[in-house]
Amino acid sequence: MTPFTPPTQDQLLAIRVNAGIEQLAASEKFAHAESDLVEAIVEGVGQFAAGEFAPLNRIGDLEGAKLENGVVRLPDGFKEAYEGYVEQGWNSIGSSTDFGGQGLPFTLACNVLENLGAANMAFSLLPMLSVGAVEALEHHGNEAQQSMYLPDLISGKWSGTMNLTEPAAGSDVGALRSTAEPITDGEHAGKYKIKGQKIYITWGDHTLAENIIHLVLARLPGAPEGTRGISLFVVPKYHVNADGSLGPHNDLRPVSLEHKLGINASPTCVMSYGDNDNCIGELVGAENRGLMAMFTMMNNARINVGNQGVQIGERATQQAIAYAIDRVQSARAGSPDKTPVAIIEHPDVRRMILRMKALTEGARALLYYCAGQVDRGTLGDSEARTRAEILVPLLKAWGTDVGVEVAGIGVQIHGGMGFVEETGAAQHWRDSRIAPIYEGTNGIQAADLVTRKLGMEGGEAILALFADIARDASGEPALAVLAQDCAAIAQWMRDEASLDDRLAGSVPFCTMASVAVAGWQLMKQAEAVAAGAAPALLETKPVTARFFLDRIVPEAAGLKASATAGAEGLYTLSPEALAS
Incomplete structure (x- = not known):
């Protein structure tokens, strides 16, 4: 497997141009995000990821996490690398200074995860879930919970998880059956006994952090059915004493580990709570409002999963x-010299490599544009907050689709050597394939786009996005046409289409919208580079941006017919006929 080299210059360009870090630093809240500090963070975490996380990527895939005597173990080196991550303060970049965080923009926290995940995607899921737990407790925890749990979660000394899915529930969270019984007397009076089983719990157990803080969805007695009757509870692996020290083990355990296609070093646990009727948890937020609180965590996670595509x-x-530079095979077609050349000299290999670069850089531009809008929303910009909400399903869905496509092209470039495990190319594809599935499948993201997000401000919010793209793309006809097509589809979905018609066209529409935004942001990057913003990218950025605008944007425009075809043709055949 090729060593990881942090793409520092492209990251800095996206942070400056797409996120607008200089404008963020002009605010009082983010005043510390000055240019020198931003460069130091991006370069520093890149070096750390390359030096500490990347060397564990292959061994983590081969050996994986193992459940031994009720405890999840990781291969040698993981604990030391995680300790280094905590000691250097990378986990605390974007968290509140009230609880020991550095209070820097979310944009920079995204960069930390980008580097960690590119170095070792499976390992990076550990801090990624912790960031989500911090977000949920910051917004919905009471003062006592925040004081007890946030400092050590923010530092990384403790890790966090999200517990939604159950064996019979899947994406239908409202079908969960885990219970929470109020405790009325004794030392745990005012708390709850949690009982139930959860599946697909990422990093649900391990020994790298001193404690694991589980956020668990469960039902109170008499709660309404469906999503209206779900509450959120904080359930620590080890009880936490009043002085912050750790007490005895709570009544919870990993039952088994899932045997997965990829991310083998990320322990995906089946967790059991309350086998001995003594699993203690605390209510987070209001009764029966747990899904709202959990969505705070899920929204954060969806951005970070889109990041995984990058x-x-x-x-x-x-x-x-x-590999393409090193692999010599066949003479260049049409060349009088019949000497075999490196495969990177062959036109179709060049096409594939440029596609990989253009898609990845486009997804990165979308990532940091979204992150910058989140940060502006934090500063009180309501328009930016709305735009970020629209961008989240685009980033999660298209960003992860990009990851799968690019990893698949990587296998193709390796040829037969890509289909065997020795090169490591197959691992990237196997690792990538989970991202379109978890944190809400990409079909769910597209459905969200054409329902809730399309309905924001009566549809005017999403139309404003496409209008901004069309306005700026006056010199890029293909991009302008794509933005105009997206606006026309959005208006048709809002004003004429049935719900079934919208859902039938949701995925192609989501792809079109995502490519439009990514192309727009890449165009801005190319303009900035031409103006001297990133001399190191003066040769490469115009080429990858041009490839995206000339080839990928027209492909997306071709999805218009599919986005507006409606649902009728999908139901011509009965389920029985489809199966015949």
Whole structure:
């Protein structure tokens, strides 16, 4: 497997141009995010990821996490690397200074995860879930819970998880059956006994952090059915004493680990709570409002999963380019010299590599544009907050689709050597394939786009996004047409289409919208580079941006017919006929 080289210059360009870090630093809240500090963070975490996380990527895939005597163990080196991550303060970048965080923009926290995930996607899921737990407790925890749990979660001394899915529930969270019984007397009076089983719990157990803080959805007695009757509880692996020290083990355990296609070093646990009727948890927020509180965590996680598409795309691209430069096979077509050349000289390999680079850089531009809007929303900009909400399903869905496509192209460039495990190209594809599934499948993201997000401000919010793209793309006819097509589809979905018609066209529409935004942001990058913003990218950025605008944007425009075809043709055949 090729060593990981942090794409520092492209990251800095996206942070400056797409996130607008200089404008963020002009605010009082983010005043510390000055240029020198931003560069130090991006360069520093990149070096850390390359030096500490990346060398564990292959061994983590081969050996994986193992459940031994009720405890999840990781291969040698993981504990030391995680300790280094905590000691250097990378976990605390974007968290509140009230509880020991550094209070820097979310944009920079995204960069930390981008580098960690490109170096080792499976390992990076550990801090990624912790960031989500911090977010949920910051917004919905009471003062006592925040004081007890946030400092050590923010530092990384403790890790966090999100517990939604149950064996019979899947994406239908409202069908969960875990229970929470109020405790009325004794030392745990005012708390709850949690009982139930959860599946697909990422990093649900391990020994890298001193404690694991589980956020668990469960039902109170008499709660309404469906999502209206779900409450959120904080359930620590080890009880926490009043002085912050750790007490005895709570009544919870990992039952088994899932045997997965990829991310083998990320322990995906089946967790059991209350086997001995003594699992103690605390209510977070109001009764029966748990899904709202959990969505705070899920929204954060969806951005970070979209980030994973960038991560795996970057790693797979680096791997493929290194192989294509080294692999010599066949003479260049049409050349009088019949000497075999490196496969990177062949036109179709060049096409594939440029596609990998353009898609990855486009997804990165979308990532940091979204992160910058989140940060502006934090500063009180309501328009930016609305735009970020629209961008989240685009980033999660298209970003992860990009990761899978790019990793697949990487396997193709390796040829037969990509289909065997020795090169490591197959691992990137296997790792990538989970991202379109978890944190709400990409079909769910597209459905969200054409229902809730399309309905924001009566549809005017999403139309404003496409109007901004069309306005700026006056010199890029293909991009302007794509933005105009997206606006026309949005208006048709809002004013004429049935719900079934919208859902039938949701995925192609989501792809079109995502490519439009990514192309727009890449165009801005190319303009900035031409103006001297990033001399190191003066040769490469215009080429990858041009490839995206000339080839990927027209492909997306071709999805218009599919986005507006309606649902009728999908139901012509009965389920029985489809199965015949």
